[in-house]
Each structure stands twice: as structure tokens, then as C-alpha cells.
Amino acid sequence: MQRKMVTIDGNEAAAYVAHKINEVIAIYPITPSSNMGEWADEYSAKGQKNIWGTIPSVTEMQSEGGASGAVHGALQSGALTTTFTASQGLLLMIPNMYKIAGELTSTVFHVSARTVATHALSIFGDHSDVMAVRQTGFGLIASNSIQEIMDFALITQNASLETRIPFVHFFDGFRSSHEVQKIEQLTMDDMRAMIDDDLVIAHRERAMNPEKPVLRGTAQNPDVFFQARETVNPYYDKAADIVQKNMDKFAKIAGRQYKLFDYFGDPNAERIIVMMGSGAETAEEAVEYLNAKGEKVGLIKVRLYRPFSIKHLMAAFPKSTKAVAVLDRTKEPGSMGEPLYLDVLSAFTEQMAEGKLPFANFPKVIGGRYGLSSKEFTPAMVKAVLDELIKDKSKNHFTVGINEDVTKTSLDYDPNFSTESDDVVRAMFFGLGADGTVGANKNSIKIIGEETENYAQGYFVYDSKKSGSMTISHLRFGKQPIHSTYLISKANFIACHQMVFLEKIDVLKNAQKGATFLLNSPYPKEETWNKLPKKVQQEIIDKKLKFYVIDAYHVAKETGMGVRINTIMQTCFFAISGVLPREEAITKIKETIKKTYGKKGEQIVQMNYNAVDQTLANLHELKVPEQITSTIEMQPTVPVEAPDFVQEVTAMIIAGRGDELPTSKFPIDGTFPTATTQWEKRNVALDVPVWDPDICIQCNKCANVCPHACIRPKVYDGKLLDKAPATFKSTPVRGKEWPEGFMYTLQVAVEDCTGCELCVEVCPVKNKVDTSKKAINMAEQIPIREQEQENWKFFLHLPDYDRSQLKIETVKGAQFLRPLFEFSGACAGCGETPYVKLASQLFGDRMIVANATGCSSIYGGNLPTTPWAQDENGRGPAWSNSLFEDNAEFGMGFRLTIDKHNEQAKEMLRTMQNQIGQKLVDDLINAKQVDEADIAEQRERVEQLKAKLKSMSGSEARSLMSIADYLVKKSVWIMGGDGWAYDIGYGGLDHVIASGKNVNILVLDTEVYSNTGGQMSKSTPTGAVAKFAAGGKPLPKKDLGLLALSYGNVYVARVALGASDTQTLKAFIEAERYDGPSIIIAYSHCIAHGYNLKQGLQQQKLAVDSGHWPLFRYNPEVAAEGKNPLQLDSKAPSIPIQDYMYNETRFKMVTKMNPDAAKEFLERAQKQVSKNWKVYENMAKMDYSNNNS
């Protein structure tokens, strides 16, 4: 049968099959598995049916724990049920997995295997998560390639039904989940042929059913539990054979034969690698290459890992086996070795003991680790492992792929060893996230994969930043299936879509001799050569590259494409790469454009067609001069004044050379220095704000809203201007509160600015002569870059104004506090970071932050650099991220320690008061510590105490010294998004606010899961489109504020900076001062709302004015005074809700998809805001004068 060839990624392959052979799907988003759930939801939303003719039900739960509970329930009630997850998500499913397996219930969980967080979180792939469930009783089946993912998704389902053992079907996160490959798509008939309906019916018959009631899930006692637990043995004993039978059955249907342990290599091989996952594809490529060179090596691909079948494993080995290297993509510190290694070793030993070992001698067996967190695994590393087996003393418990120079476990490998075939087109594209490079490449792969005989592969490497982020695409095309599951190191085509990259990274490093180099240059073709850095010119000449240039931005501008150069660069690729005849390629591109953009209107299609046509006229081949003409050097990654760690480690990571860093360079426990974003000058903004001191009223609103802390006001003694650079701007400070002769400067960090324009939008002043100008205006960055570098440096050198003398209760005053959260990797125009920054300004020097996993933990804690910063005294926020689900509890733990240490310090002060001095002890213990001045005084007292303790001997003094800092008030902040606060972490958050403990919770509410790409949360409002609410969310948003204030003893505030910055500031100060739990729910506009974020603040105001987001503060201290604790800080809804909603694509797109539903949502939303307002209004009117609290 001729099956359709499709070019899809691993997640889509898994979801495609899983959706067709299940009835119920319950999921929770987690990278890199989220897309599987999203695909399933999309299929169902589009009415796609499963093989039994019904549309599977897809439900998003509040956590993976919840998803596994729902899966367990659905299975127990008889539905064929699945879920998709990874990493921490899989770990949260463990309790239910034990139950599901214990009850011999058939199901398949599809897992894109991802690193479990240890010393750090990583979204990338390894087997630490799946290895953590091998004890649950679930079977484990590994897919190594995209085709296998599709095939095994099907095979495993029937195997599970037949064995009655539940399975985890896993494949490597990112490398397989996100790799795009051309594969053969299974048909509905294939799936019908594979799934045995009798088994399905048997599954249903085991369901809980009141018509024939049974009880499952008893509590058992020592007398019987053990025996009962052993009843499952026969099922596990038979499982391997049954799985093999199903693989054989599949081979008859689809023609691809798999074995539980698939051997690949020379039939008389002596050295064998055993492994599973995507690395096995690379190993296969290397083994084939080495055998062709005359070596005798082999590879065993483990497919069925649990139940582990010794019989099948032994049968897979050639009799000639002399040495075996078992590779694990996980680390189990403290174990004798990693799991697969131990399993293979045990198998050999058991066989030996039983006299059944099929080899002449007991082979040499070594184990090693590779590929943690998607670390590259290349044929060179495979060779290193096989070479190690030849040695007399082979290194056991080795690592490969890194330089582990501490305990010296790593194997050396030759990075130049390559197995890449000359027949394969290998293309690398360096682009910006915003320029559409990846999308265009995905289109190209589809064109080549689906329209030609070629096989195609695409893999995409993304940045750790969300603004100005770089993407590198790795594309391979060839006549043979592609097994290279590693990045391209020898490219025959390289495209650089942004010329600035040439000065920052070595774009041509991977270009092989005679390769083609395509550059998007903003300069005329004649000038381009001279604008290249010296090193680039040298590489072009040395490697004899064919060099093409295009001014893609010019073409984009001329054709109305704006900054998206995707179509243009794609056209260039086809025009010069020769993958397809040019004319044919153009036709195909146009067809794809029609397919991709057709639904968005004819105009968009025409615009893209026009761009294609214009491209060819603007694409030029440059004759490469023989001589280097340039004097431009590559930019240093970090400035010379950066600290050593930044120079040696951080700079390497920034430069894309983190792979080269040896183990010894890293902190042993995941502890990193803060305040390092200042060294990473990213220069991502084309236009930056420029201050006009003549009309500025010094309100500091621009600084207040800047998401990246790039605009800073400072008041300082005018005398300090003596050494100011010539272009440094300053003006006398306005207001009587300042000392005589003091000046004001508003300085912009132009190299850190992302160009979001929120500052310009918020600026309240207009130039009286030219009203198009404000007191801050956007201007091109490059012409002022150098002068502003100097000005910024000078500005930083000016002393900060004494914080205890500032009026921090005013927006203006608070903004003179130095931000201790700066230059984060958040999106340009981010709505969350201004709140985070504000907290860091107000409390940063005594702040400890628990950060839930999500956007804020990524822009706050993703390497290479850290935005959490330090003041001139070296004080600043201490920050940590535990998990997604436990953040409130994690932060409460901070509080418990702080309270305990504070109490203990006070107890010790009393015990030691004679030595320390009565007055100091009394003052330290009774200090009120409310405002900045109080705190400064207490700090001073603690310094006195420390000085005294230093001079004292004895363990008591040392002990008190170690906790003396806790005598200064600490500010515990628990931060995270709505996914955490409303969904996965709500139980913990609820418990923590009910505890009465003095913690401050900041909910950065974007009303959607932003970090994982826009999935619905319980905060998502009515009518908003999100993933899992593709037609718009029909139900209302949860009112977290109302729930929190129901306790009565919790300080609750709902704020929106764009609607009232003063109310926001008040709320932060009050929340922190309140000696009990506080929660601030902060409206955070987000890229996932679908509009230009420079309008974010206006939208916040509309959200408030429409009643969608009423502002309030609920202060329990006020109730104690006999007044109503609820203060409404915004007025009754004054504009229709649609004036707010329809500025945002998330709401508006419903009108384009389903106008009737949109109308219905609008009516509901309008009713909700009216009702909600009444509720708040009535509560705010309640009389508390008779102690009615």
C-alpha cells in the first residue's frame, strides 16, 4: 500500500497515532511534551475521529498529578486513555502509575524524555525521568527516530492491551520530539488492523460499572498484601514475547520489522554498544561507517527496556562478542552504575551462573554516561567508546561528550571525525526569532520532503532569551533516510540572516570547503565585503566559499513584509542551493505560501508572492576578493572589567562555546553569582529611548514601567559633573526636598534596551513646539551607542541617593531606588518584569525570592546571565527556584528558617547580654524596622554586634555570628505566574496564605501559560482563545483575589501598573509591611495576548475601566481598626468590555472564527464584569464599625 509521506516532528508523530487509538486524553503542558497535547486538542477541535469513529475527548488538567488521576479514573471506568508528559510531570504521575500498573490496566503514556531538575532545571532531553519510573510496574519502550515514534505509538498500544501491562512509550526530548523528519504516515486501516477490538472490549469489560459492581483499590494488611502483589508475575513473564509478537504483527501490516533488542552491525562483531533513544541512530551511522572501514563493531538498540527480557537480549548479541559498552543517558549518583549498564551486567551474570552465556568468555562490560540534557552525541563519541573497548584497561563508568576533568571520567574523542556523507545537503541558518527563519525552514523541509524524493531532516536550536533571540536551524536533505541525530558540524550551505551575528559568533566555523554562504546585508552589494569582520573575510577566502548577498530588509520593506524576511531568505536558499530546480522551487514556495497564509487573506498571500518575485532581482553573487580588506575585529563577548567567573565561564556560554567548558569550571551545587546580565551587552534594539531634559517633568514613570530596567533616574550633587562625558545630560532636580545644587539625570542603557517603547507610551509630557515629541523619544541606537556606553558608565559611577532619605511612597521617589533586577531575558515589552523590578527596588537588599517555574524563572534564572543584581554594598535578592508546583511551600520554608533564626538570635542575645551590652541587646530586640530609616539603623546595630562578637571567643559567639543577619528584617517573596498560582500550585498557595506566616506572594497574572506557549489556565478569561480553548474559553476566570480575601487575615491586592502606578506601589509597600501573608495579583500584559506590547499599559487601563480587572486592596489591619478592610481603588465599569477585549487577538480572533460564539462570549463577559463589580462594591460597603470583622 502506498502510504503518505509526511514531514513532521516526533511530538506530532506520537500525537497523531495516540489520538486515533484513544477515547480519553487528559494532559498538562510541560516542555517538550506540550505539543503532543496541543496536537491532540487541535485534532479534536477540528472534529477528527479516532478509528472507532468518535472524536476523542481532550482535557487539560491542573497538574500532571491531576492528569494522571484523571487518566487513572478514565481507565478504571473503561475508556482507552492516554496522556503526554515529561520530566517533573512524569514524576508527579508516579503514585498513579503504581496504581495503574498494580491493577494491570492497559494504557500508554507518551513521554518526550526530559532531564529531571537537580542542581539546575533543564528543558532538554535525557532519560532521567523515564528511569525514575522503571520501578512502577509500567513497561518502557524507546523510540529512536521520528518514524519509530509513530510506529511504536501504535505497537505499544496493542501490546499493552494484550499484556495488560501499562507502558511508557518514550523518545528523546527535543532531539526526537522536535526534530522534523520525512516519514511514512500510518493509515487508519493500519491502526484498525493493529488494534485488536476483542482486547478493547475486554478492557471495557473490566471497567467499574454499577450494573455489575466490584470494588478495586482495597486496603490490605500484612497477611495478604505480599501474596496478592505477586499475582501479576505471569503477566510480566509473558510480556516480552507478547510485545515481540506485536512487533511482528506490525511488520506484516507496515513492513517495518522491529525487535525487542535490535542488533545492527557486523555479524561477527567483537565490540558492541548497547543503548536506547535517539543516540542509537547516530551510533548506527558510526557503526556502519566504521565497519565499512574494516572494523568489527556492532550496536544493540534496546527497544523494550521494561519488562527486561534477558532471553531476548542475549539472543541479540553476536556470539563473537568480546567487549560491551553500555551507554546510559542518565546519571544515578552513588549507584554502582547507571540502570541499563547494571541490567546488562546482571543479565550476563545470571546467564553465566546458569551456564547459558553464549560467548566464549565473559565479555568486558563497561558503562558510561552521554547526552545529559541534550548534550550532543556524535559519531566521534561513538568511535571513542568503541575505541575504549580495545584498550587493555578500558575506563568504566566513563562519560563521553564532555571534558570531565575533576574525577577524569571522560573519554577523549576526535571532534574532526565525521561520518557525514557527501550526498547529503547540510544547511545551517542563523536567524533571529523575530525574523521568521525557523518557520521558513520548516516550510522548506516540507517542500523538499513532501514534494521530492529526498529525505529531509530539520532541527532547531533556540536561544535562552525571549527577546532578540537567535535561532540556528540545521537542515539535512538527501536520497537516503537520515540517521544523523546530531547538529551539523560540516555545512555545505550557511545562511546568516542577521549581519550583526558575524561580529558576535563564528558563523562560518562549520562551513566546509567550497560551501555556499548567503548573507543578508543591509549594505549595497559593493560595500558589503568591506563591512565584514576580518575573521569572516579570512574564512570566506580560505574555505573558498561561494558568497551571495541580499538586502532582505530592503526587499521586505518594499513588499510590505515589515521585519519578516522569512519568505525572502527561503527563496534565496532555493535559488542558490540547487536542492530543487529554481523555477520548480519558486512554484512550490508559492504553493506553500498559499497554503500557509491563504486563510489569513488574499492580501497576505499577494504580499508574500511579491516578496518572492522581488527576491530574485535583489540576490547577488559576490566575487570574493583575494585579499582581506577589513579591519573590523570580532567583538569581545564581555568587557575586560567583568569578574573572573564571568570571563572564564559566562563569556564562553554567551559566545555559544559552553560545550567546551570542563567540569572543573562549574559550581558543585548549582550556586551561581548574581548581577551578571550587566556584562552581556546584547544590543538588540534598533531604536532606543533618548531623554529630553528640557521638557522632562522628572516624574520617573518611564523608569517605573521599563521591563528591563534600562531607564534609570538619579539625583546627585552637581559637583560630581566635573568629570562627566561631554554628551552626558543633566538638569537641576525639580522639587524642594532636594539639597541645593543637586542635579537630575535620566540615563538609558542603550545596549541593554530591547526597544519596546513602553517608556515613550507612558511619558505624560509633550513638547509644546512639536507635539509629536515627548520627554523621551525613540532614536536609532547605532549612532549613539558609543557615547551612551560612556554615559552609562559614568552614570553608574555616580552614587545612589541615600535610600532612607527618599520618599519611596511616591512613584517618583521609589524609582530613585536602584533596581536589583535588570536586563533580564524577558520579551520586549514584558508586562511581568516591571512588578518584579519594583519589588527588587523596594526590598531587594533584604529580599529572598522563591520563584515558581515559568517565564519568571526562565528570564530570572536561565543561564548564561542572571538579572537579579546587587547594590553598591553587595546586597541584593537571594533567589531560588524549586519546582513549578511547590513554590508557595518553598517560600514558606524560607520564612520558617528566617523566623527560627531570628528567634534563636534573640534568645542568644538575651543569654549573652552581659557580654554584648544591655542597651545594644535591647535595641536589637526591640527595633521596629518599619521604614528604610529603621532598617538602616538596625543594620548599623547588627554591624556593632558583629564587631563585638568578632572579638569574643567561644562557640556561642560564633553561632550568634552565623545568624546575626536575621536580626535585620527579611522580606520573603514568592513569585510565579497564573499557571502556578491558579492551577498547579494553588493547593500549596492556599495552604501558605492560610498559615498566617509573613510571606509576600506576587502573582504575575498573564491569564495564560505564557512560558510553555499559551495554554489555558484557570485565570484565562471568558472568550479568550488559548491552547485547549481553541474556540475561546467559555467559562469565567477564577477570582483568586476573592478566594484569598475570604480568609480575612490575608492582605490581598489586585493591581495593574498601567491603570494606577500609585495603587500598585501602595500595595507593594503595604503587603510587605503587613505581618502576615500577603498576595498581590498583578495584571501582566503578555505576548500571548496578541497585540503590540507597547500598548500594554493602555490595555491595562482598559482592563480596569471595563471592569475586567477591578483594582482593590484588602488590608486586615484596617479591619482591626473597625473600618472596612476592602478598599476599591478603581471606579465602576465605565466602558463596554469589548473596548478592552477587541484590542487583543486572543479575544478578537473568535470574531474571525465564529462570530456567533464571539457575540455570546461578549455578552457573558459583560454580565460577569457587572456582577463581579457588584460583589466587590457590596463588600466594600459593609459596616465594620461594630467589630464586624
Added chain:
Amino acid sequence: MDLTTKYLGLDLKNPIIAGASPLSNNVDTVKLLEDKGAAAIVMYSLFEEQINHEARELDTFLTQGTESFAEAMSYFPEPDQFHSIGGEDYLNKIAALKKTVDIPIIASLNGVSAGGWMKYAKQMQEAGADALELNIYYIPTDPFLTGVEVEKIYLDDLKTVRSHIDIPVAVKLNPYFSSFANMAVKLDDAGANGLVLFNRFYQPDINLDALEVTPDLQFSTSYELRFPLRWIAILHGKVKASLAATTGIHEADDVLKAVMAGADAVQLASVLLKKGAKQVEVILNDMKKWMQEKEYESIEQMKGSMSYKSVAEPAAYTRANYMKTLQSIK
């Protein structure tokens, strides 16, 4: 009493047309307008700018931030199909109105260029529109653009549309031409079946607090009818095209004046938005009453009776105000 009239070749039961306004967005309101006596409906305008803007906007914001960050390849689920991009909902609305009411439905296309959007004219015809009103507006800010060139834009637009469709086409236009009468004749020659005088622009205002320009549209008053009244009176009998008066038609008197000046029909918008569909009935009743009192038999009888060519003192239509003032001193 015969209130019928012919406009764009369409037989209308009376001269009152509900002009382009948001009222036509709602099928129930249109039905009510019909019940209250409206003889035809001009639908709200399909804006060229809006069609383009919405498509661009959707494309921009659905792709914003995509394929940039490993955890979030996209931020929105993307449906296979959008149903109302490129005016689809407008076309569906025409079809829905045609099913609901019996009076003619005149579609309205609003724009500047004779570009690809003109294809909507054809789609409107296919969707069942009985006629098309082409609302051309162009503010010529370029000091190097001549009047001839500006006129050409209007004429080209009309010709393009005319060549795409068979149903009658009316042109709703502004009066700002050097020689308006000449322009009217040129449009007549280019195939316009009707001229609608005049469209009203959003006019800029300045917000002194915000220092912003805030364009808006105020409801018209009866007084504003004077301007189209003059030009209808002047053009009556000089062009083949039907003439419709719009702007300032609020009462029966206004309708009668317009018809007497030479209008084949009148279009109401402000008054309907202010007072609702029932105002059509009020105006019709008042008209009938007046006609009865003055013993008029039909609309046809009075049509153009006070036009430039029929009036006793045609100079009154051409005299400017200061002349009158001078005379009154005499």
C-alpha cells in the same frame, strides 16, 4: 397617493432609504426598518483599509514571538479556517438580509484604490446585492497632486468596479472638486447609475488636555441638507444618473425639499441612529399628510420641481451669501 420612485433603476416604494450605518449590521433591525417603511437599505461599508488591516493584524499577532523560544513555538492555536477574513462576514450578511427582507439591499464598498479589493464588488453581487454604493474618499494631502489626477482616481475606481459587475453602481462622493458639476458629468459618463451627495468625513478635533488629534463623526442636523440640496438642484436634469440626497434628512420636510430639488431618493442615517427605525414611519406619515394637504398626487410629480432648471429664480442656487446680505441692506 403614489410615493414610488425609481433609483438606480430599482423600483422603490418610496424615496426613503436607510443609509449606510451600523444599523444594517443587525438583521432584526433591518427587518424593522422594512416594516416601518424604508424602501431600501444601504449596508454599512466594507472598508478597504479595514480588510487589509485586519488581515495584516491577524497575521502579525498570530506569528508574534513564534519559533523563537524552545518552550513556546507558538502562542495560539491556529484554526484551519478563518471565516470572516477579507469581508466574508459582510458577504454572509448580504445573503442573510436578502433572505429576511424584500426591499432592495444596496451593498457599500469604501476605499481609495482601484486595487485587488475591487473584487469584493463582484462577490457582493454574487451574494445577492441589488446595487452597489461605492464610497470613495480621498484626502489629497500631496501638494504636487493635480486636480485632474485626483479626479482620475475616482473615475478609475468607478470604471474598475463597473467592469466587474452588472448590478447598478452609485457613487457616494464629496463635493471638493474644482468643478463639481463637471465631475458629476464625468462620473455619469463613466457609468455611474447614481450619485449620492455627499459623504461626510470624520473631522479632526484637538484634545487640549492630551494634545492629540481626535477625529470623530457627529450626527448631522437638518441644516446640513442645504449643501446637497443646492447641488442636487443644480445637477437635476443634467446627468442620467439617479440622485440621492444624504446628510441632514431628519424630517418629512427635508425629504420633500430634497425631492423637489431633484433627488430620486434620500438616505437617512443620523436620525435613525438617534431616534430608531420608527422614525421612518413618522416621516412617511408626515410626508403623506403634507402631500394630502397640498394636494400632491405623487413623488414623481414634485421631483425636480424646485430644481435649478425649474425654479423661478435659479440664481438663488448660485448666489453666495454676501450677495444676499448686500441686497437686504438695499
